[in-house]
Amino acid sequence: MLSRSHLIRVAPARIQHRWFTSSCTNPHRLARIQPRTSLVTLGYSAKSSTPLNGSRIMFTRASSSIPPTSTSLSDNDKDSDPSTTPTTSTTPAGFQGYDIRWKEVKSPTISDYISIYLDLSKARLGALVTLTTMAGYAMTPMGASLPTLFALTTGTALCITSANAYNQFVEPPYDAQMSRTRNRILVRKAVSPLHAWSFATLTGLGGTALLAAAVNPLTAALGAANLVLYAAVYTPMKRVSIANTWVGAVVGAIPPMMGWAACTNSLDPEAWLLGLLLYAWQFPHFNSLAWNLRADYSKAGYRMMAVTDPKLNARVSLRYSLALIPLVTLAPYLDMTSWWFAVDGNIVNGVMLAGAANFWRKRDDKTARQLFFGSLIYLPVILALMMFHKKGKQDIVQEVGSLEQVSESGSAAQFKEEEDDDEYEYVDEDEEDEEEAHVAVKTA
Numbered sequence: 014m015l016s017r018s019h020l021i022r023v024a025p026a027r028i029q030h031r032w033f034t035s036s037c038t039n040p041h042r043l044a045r046i047q048p049r050t051s052l053v054t055l056g057y058s059a060k061s062s063t064p065l066n067g068s069r070i071m072f073t074r075a076s077s078s079i080p081p082t083s084t085s086l087s088d089n090d091k092d093s094d095p096s097t098t099p100t101t102s103t104t105p106a107g108f109q110g111y112d113i114r115w116k117e118v119k120s121p122t123i124s125d126y127i128s129i130y131l132d133l134s135k136a137r138l139g140a141l142v143t144l145t146t147m148a149g150y151a152m153t154p155m156g157a158s159l160p161t162l163f164a165l166t167t168g169t170a171l172c173i174t175s176a177n178a179y180n181q182f183v184e185p186p187y188d189a190q191m192s193r194t195r196n197r198i199l200v201r202k203a204v205s206p207l208h209a210w211s212f213a214t215l216t217g218l219g220g221t222a223l224l225a226a227a228v229n230p231l232t233a234a235l236g237a238a239n240l241v242l243y244a245a246v247y248t249p250m251k252r253v254s255i256a257n258t259w260v261g262a263v264v265g266a267i268p269p270m271m272g273w274a275a276c277t278n279s280l281d282p283e284a285w286l287l288g289l290l291l292y293a294w295q296f297p298h299f300n301s302l303a304w305n306l307r308a309d310y311s312k313a314g315y316r317m318m319a320v321t322d323p324k325l326n327a328r329v330s331l332r333y334s335l336a337l338i339p340l341v342t343l344a345p346y347l348d349m350t351s352w353w354f355a356v357d358g359n360i361v362n363g364v365m366l367a368g369a370a371n372f373w374r375k376r377d378d379k380t381a382r383q384l385f386f387g388s389l390i391y392l393p394v395i396l397a398l399m400m401f402h403k404k405g406k407q408d409i410v411q412e413v414g415s416l417e418q419v420s421e422s423g424s425a426a427q428f429k430e431e432e433d434d435d436e437y438e439y440v441d442e443d444e445e446d447e448e449e450a451h452v453a454v455k456t457a
């Protein structure tokens with residue numbers, strides 16, 4: 014007589030291979046994590062050779078003590094119902110040829126989890142965005158404080174991680190339809206949606222709290238607002254309106270402003286200029302990328318300019334590449350950089366503009382690819398030039414001749430307070446009392 018303890022567990026390596034190839038381009042990569050984490054529960058109704066996704070594959074043999082859950086079986090399933098079709102220890106119907114001997118199913122290791130969390134955070138994109146925050150911090154005229162920079166970088170990276178994990182939590186049905194994204198962790202079901210959601214929530218709360226406690230409330234508010242903008246506004250908007258690209262550009266513009274705010278505790282015109290630079294840059298960058306992904310976007314139902322209005326897609330890229338010229342020229346005007354930045358920054362802008370004009374004229378895969386790779390190089394180059402030509406506090410002080418005109422915030426204001434402190438005289442109260450006593454004796 015058999016009971017529940019006679020359940021046979023099956024490691025479904027070959028079954029999974031079939032499943033992978035139906036949905037994934039890179040089964041080798043999947044195989045790293047999938048066999049340990051995504052097994053299938055089929056039980057008595059395991060007739061289909063296409064496994065469902067769940068926890069483990071289990072088969073039972075005929076049992077008189079455990080009646081099959083026949084109410085949940087279809088007519089077809091009943092054909093293979095162990096209670097009606099006696100089976101012994103042979104392979105259940107539909108699984109001939111598979112190795113069904115018991116094998117240990119290992120839990121994910123720490124390195125599996127690291128790999129899962131890196132995927133959930135879209136680590137490479139996150140690192141690029143975090144660099145723009147650090148650039149915003151580095152562009153302030155004040156000296157850097159390492160503890161603040163560390164807290165800013167960690168807090169921002171956690172907020173970005175959270176935003177990207179929420180985005181992936183929402184998008185598996187659409188990601189599964191695009192070859193670029195169908196390998197993503199939640200499409201593969203290597204972790205449960207609840208696990209991903211918990212990870213997103215913890216990193217979001219942790220990042221915002223760290224920014225509030227160790228940087229300043231303004232930076233924390235920007236981080237939290239941007240998280241909500243990306244996860245709750247941009248992400249659903251991708252399937253609703255092409256305006257999503259403008260909203261996404263705001264999301265990309267805020268991180269360098271957070272860097273500036275972390276140092277100055279304010280959103281000065283310089284912070285807005287940094288934000289606008291990142292905002293404008295994203296159109297040639299994203300629209301050229303979207304051009305070569307338009308078949309994918311169309312399949313998944315995303316409303317992208319490249320799909321719905323390809324001419325507009327190219328025109329917008331050109332328009333914002335042009336806008337980069339006045340923005341770069343504004344930097345020396347605002348005393349962020351020397352005028353040399355306007356010279357070499359605009360040479361770099363010229364290259365970007367030529368790429369965007371080419372894409373606008375020809376609108377083909379080659380010009381889109383050239384513009385996309387050009388934009389990838391543009392961003393680090395323009396930020397590096399900006400820092401190279403940056404005006405420090407000293408430069409500005411020398412030019413305007415007075416510290417009071419530099420800024421009322423951050424260390425400049427602190428320095429001014431220290432100067433004001435020097436105006437107070439040191440008075441010894443005992444000496445003062447003695448003097449008063451002398452005067453009293455004389456007058457008496």
Ligand SMILES: CC(C)=CCC/C(C)=C/CC/C(C)=C/COP(=O)(O)OP(=O)(O)O
Pocket residue numbers: 142169172173176177180235236239240243247248261262264265268
């Ligand atoms: C501080 C903070 C919270 C910053 C957020 C930074 C952030 C997540 C920037 C990404 C900007 C963006 C529009 C990416 C595209 O997402 P997509 O959904 O179109 O990309 P996909 O197609 O690869 O999923």
